Amino acid sequence: MTEERITETRDPVTGDTHTTHTVITDGETRSGGGSGWLIAIVLIIAVIAGVFIFSNMSGSEVAKDNAIENAANNVGEAAQQVGDAAQDAADNLNTN
Template identity: 45%
Template sequence: MVEERVEVREPDGAIHSRTTVYEERRGGGGGGSGWLVALVLIVALLVGGYFLMQATDSRTSRDNAIERAADNVGAAAKDVGNAAKEATDGDGK
C-alpha cells in the first residue's frame, strides 16, 4: 500500500492537506503469462496426439504384416501338401 500526502499552501496562509492511498493489486493482469501457458499446453497436446497416431499406425502396419505372413505360410503349406499328394500319386502308377 502506498500513501501520497500533498500539502497545499494558499496565498492567504491556509494549509490544506490531502492523502491519497494506492493499493497494490495482486494476481490480476498476469501480463499475458496465462496465454503463454495455454499455448504451451496446446502444443504439448498436439505433439502427444501426433505420437499417439504414429503408434496406432505402427500397430496397424504390424498387424497387417503378421496377417500377410500367416496367409503366406498357409499358402506354402497348401503347396507342400499338393506337392506331396502329386508325389505319392505319381509313385503309385
C-alpha cells in the same frame, strides 16, 4: 482505490500523542503479464503433439499387424503347396 487514514490520540494524563496510520485498498486489479496465455499455448501444443504421436504409433501398429498377417498367409500357402506336391507324388506312385 487506496485510502490512507491517520488517527491521532492524546493521553489525557500524560499528554502524549500517539499516531496510527491505516492504509485501506479495494483490491487493485492485477495484470497477469501474459504468463497464463503462455502456459495455455504450451499445453495446447503439447496436447496436439501427443495426439499426433499416438496416432502415428497406432498406424505403425496396424502396419505391423498387417505384415504379420501377410506372413502367416504366405506360410499357409506354402504349406498348402507342399501338401499338394506330396499328394501328387503319392498319386504318381499309386498309378505306376
